[in-house]
Amino acid sequence: xxHKVVHPSVxxxxxxxxxxxxxxGTGDNIWSGLYLIISTIGFISMITLLDIFYIKRYNITTxxxxxxxxxxxxxxxxxxxxxxxxxxxxxxxxKTGEKEAxxxxxxxxxxxxxxxxxxxxxxxxxxxEDVQSYTTIRYGTRPNFRGTVHI
Numbered sequence: 001x002x003h004k005v006v007h008p009s010v011x012x013x014x015x016x017x018x019x020x021x022x023x024x025g026t027g028d029n030i031w032s033g034l035y036l037i038i039s040t041i042g043f044i045s046m047i048t049l050l051d052i053f054y055i056k057r058y059n060i061t062t063x064x065x066x067x068x069x070x071x072x073x074x075x076x077x078x079x080x081x082x083x084x085x086x087x088x089x090x091x092x093x094x095k096t097g098e099k100e101a102x103x104x105x106x107x108x109x110x111x112x113x114x115x116x117x118x119x120x121x122x123x124x125x126x127x128x129e130d131v132q133s134y135t136t137i138r139y140g141t142r143p144n145f146r147g148t149v150h151i
Contacts, residue, residue: 023086023089023090023093031085031089031092034085034089035082035085035086035089038081038082038084038085039077039078039081039082039085040077041081042077042080042081042082043073043074043077043078043081046073046076046077047070047073050069050073054069055069
């Protein structure tokens with residue numbers, strides 16, 4: 001059995017062959033930061049344009065209507081501008097996943113090199129070592145439930 005210590009400063013691969021989306025488990029702060037910044041900038045620009053071309057132009061003074069327009073701008077900025085960032089993030093993940101699928105440096109499911117133990121190696125394993133391998137916490141990696149759960 002191969003155990004590899006994973007340090008938090010080590011950048012893990014984006015995809016590992018599982019059907020999990022790259023948006024879920026990347027650990028990439030750039031795209032999530034872009035999502036927050038672009039959505040905020042889009043919201044501010046939408047509020048500014050709404051204020052210039054609609055609220056001041058038609059002299060709207062009703063507070064509840066302004067509040068409703070404010071909430072609509074909040075939702076629209078997340079859907080429009082944040083949605084664009086998520087689309088580009090997803091496309092980027094697909095592109096980097098294709099590069100890794102063709103590369104030679106792809107690692108196994110838990111960030112380890114793949115290892116198929118022989119029958120002689122399996123006979124020498126103690127039960128404590130097997131339990132230890134299931135209880136070892138490996139930060140920054142996805143669990144391999146397909147390999148551990150037998151139904």
